[in-house]
Amino acid sequence: MASAALQQRPRPTRMRAEGRRNQIVAIAAELFSQKGFRGTTTKEIADHAGVSEAIIFRHFATKDDLYRAILDDKVNQTTARMKENLNEAAGRKDDNAYFGSLAYEMLEFHRKDGTFMRLLLFSALEGHDLSEIFFHSTAREMKNHIRRYIKQRIADGAFRPIDPALAARAFVGMVLNQAQVRNIFRDDDLRFSNRQMADRFVDIFLNGIRKPGHTGSRPARG
Amino acid sequence: MASAALQQRPRPTRMRAEGRRNQIVAIAAELFSQKGFRGTTTKEIADHAGVSEAIIFRHFATKDDLYRAILDDKVNQTTARMKENLNEAAGRKDDNAYFGSLAYEMLEFHRKDGTFMRLLLFSALEGHDLSEIFFHSTAREMKNHIRRYIKQRIADGAFRPIDPALAARAFVGMVLNQAQVRNIFRDDDLRFSNRQMADRFVDIFLNGIRKPGHTGSRPARG
DNA sequence: TGTAAGTATGTTAGTGCTTACTAACTTTCG
DNA sequence: CGAAAGTTAGTAAGCACTAACATACTTACA
Numbered sequence: 001m002a003s004a005a006l007q008q009r010p011r012p013t014r015m016r017a018e019g020r021r022n023q024i025v026a027i028a029a030e031l032f033s034q035k036g037f038r039g040t041t042t043k044e045i046a047d048h049a050g051v052s053e054a055i056i057f058r059h060f061a062t063k064d065d066l067y068r069a070i071l072d073d074k075v076n077q078t079t080a081r082m083k084e085n086l087n088e089a090a091g092r093k094d095d096n097a098y099f100g101s102l103a104y105e106m107l108e109f110h111r112k113d114g115t116f117m118r119l120l121l122f123s124a125l126e127g128h129d130l131s132e133i134f135f136h137s138t139a140r141e142m143k144n145h146i147r148r149y150i151k152q153r154i155a156d157g158a159f160r161p162i163d164p165a166l167a168a169r170a171f172v173g174m175v176l177n178q179a180q181v182r183n184i185f186r187d188d189d190l191r192f193s194n195r196q197m198a199d200r201f202v203d204i205f206l207n208g209i210r211k212p213g214h215t216g217s218r219p220a221r222g
Numbered sequence: 223m224a225s226a227a228l229q230q231r232p233r234p235t236r237m238r239a240e241g242r243r244n245q246i247v248a249i250a251a252e253l254f255s256q257k258g259f260r261g262t263t264t265k266e267i268a269d270h271a272g273v274s275e276a277i278i279f280r281h282f283a284t285k286d287d288l289y290r291a292i293l294d295d296k297v298n299q300t301t302a303r304m305k306e307n308l309n310e311a312a313g314r315k316d317d318n319a320y321f322g323s324l325a326y327e328m329l330e331f332h333r334k335d336g337t338f339m340r341l342l343l344f345s346a347l348e349g350h351d352l353s354e355i356f357f358h359s360t361a362r363e364m365k366n367h368i369r370r371y372i373k374q375r376i377a378d379g380a381f382r383p384i385d386p387a388l389a390a391r392a393f394v395g396m397v398l399n400q401a402q403v404r405n406i407f408r409d410d411d412l413r414f415s416n417r418q419m420a421d422r423f424v425d426i427f428l429n430g431i432r433k434p435g436h437t438g439s440r441p442a443r444g
Numbered sequence: 445t446g447t448a449a450g451t452a453t454g455t456t457a458g459t460g461c462t463t464a465c466t467a468a469c470t471t472t473c474g
Numbered sequence: 475c476g477a478a479a480g481t482t483a484g485t486a487a488g489c490a491c492t493a494a495c496a497t498a499c500t501t502a503c504a
Binding site for chain 2: 488489490491492493497498499
């Protein structure tokens with residue numbers, strides 16, 4: 001996938017600095033996500049960009065700098081997208097809609113961008129100093145959002161008095177583990193659409209934390 | 223006169239082949255789990271073993287062979303331990319005990335052996351050919367065990383008619399994500415013991431999949 | 445039992461290859 | 475022209491891996 005960006009060019013098309021820079025970032029992101037930072041050579045990146053190796057180092061002082069630029073890039077474009085979805089769903093107090101769209105968006109996000117999770121894990125495992133920011137800006141921020149929502153719904157009397165942070169992790173865990181098994185371990189045994197999967201996770205989760213009697217708790221119209 | 227500024231290798235303790243081999247495997251497992259296969263050098267392994275680099279290659283033809291030995295080792299000792307726990311819990315039909323001990327054992331396992339999860343992820347991300355076996359022998363096997371149990375309990379009329387494989391993944395996901403956040407991302411915000419955490423995950427999960435009215439087939443637990 | 449021979453375990457000092465990165469030069473374009 | 479975008483041809487360091495030699499332990503046999 002996305003191998004269109006990785007094609008080699010026989011003729012070195014001359015590009016402007018910004019364009020070349022973006023191209024290098026995109027290509028390197030793909031390669032780093034596939035083989036890790038240490039497993040990818042600057043020569044390899046240059047070849048995929050159809051350019052000599054020295055060009056890489058005109059745009060990025062070191063290989064590490066390039067990695068930093070990639071993570072920065074990913075974080076920015078990701079948090080922006082995620083926050084939109086979170087806030088969109090947070091307004092209403094429809095539990096099914098909130099968790100359903102959340103799970104669906106997470107699954108879809110990781111389906112569309114297979115590199116993200118791999119980059120995140122690689123950076124954490126390889127102990128890169130930006131991995132913490134990378135992590136905090138994504139999973140943790142999302143988890144906190146859910147935690148606050150659950151806390152509110154407990155106060156509303158809709159959910160049982162469970163620990164909000166733990167419940168949030170439980171829900172995120174279901175969804176992320178599914179995405180991870182698919183993206184990292186290529187174990188695609190569950191033949192559900194992301195929508196179906198999201199609905200079923202929400203079903204289990206909400207039944208698990210709702211107060212007995214509170215069957216659906218859709219936004220009471222009165 | 224004594225060139226005391228020499229490296230710390232005062233007495234090259236002579237070991238028998240098997241002992242040295244095991245030592246190298248243990249050291250390399252630790253280092254690979256911390257820095258990955260590509261991120262760890264054979265020199266480094268030798269230094270930690272207090273031995274010259276050539277010794278590594280007397281026991282293992284290539285660095286790759288060493289990696290293979292480590293994964294084999296981990297798989298064997300792990301599946302053995304895990305299967306015991308699974309079968310021990312499977313006999314009784316106490317849902318709380320089954321899922322509770324399962325979650326607890328998983329959390330404890332990953333707390334005790336922090337290298338396992340890192341090795342598993344590294345091998346999958348770096349695309350090592352043994353990673354599939356590594357994966358199948360652990361998470362997948364366990365998930366199948368749970369899937370069968372859930373299927374049985376649905377037939378018993380204790381659980382709602384949900385998809386067993388999906389429910390199994392949901393449960394495993396909760397637990398493994400928690401272990402992963404702790405081991406990989408070092409985000410230790412949940413201040414619960416593993417026992418408490420297991421109980422709470424089970425609480426959410428079982429309430430989520432039990433038939434209404436089936437409060438819980440606990441034999442004797444108040 | 446003493447000890448030389450034989451073997452297992454260790455060392456040093458490399459090899460050739462790959463890597464990130466650089467210097468110095470050439471080509472394209474406004 | 476002059477600057478921006480490209481090239482070639484390196485370098486020093488680090489890598490997995492090896493050959494040749496050194497030392498400790500075991501065993502065979504008087």
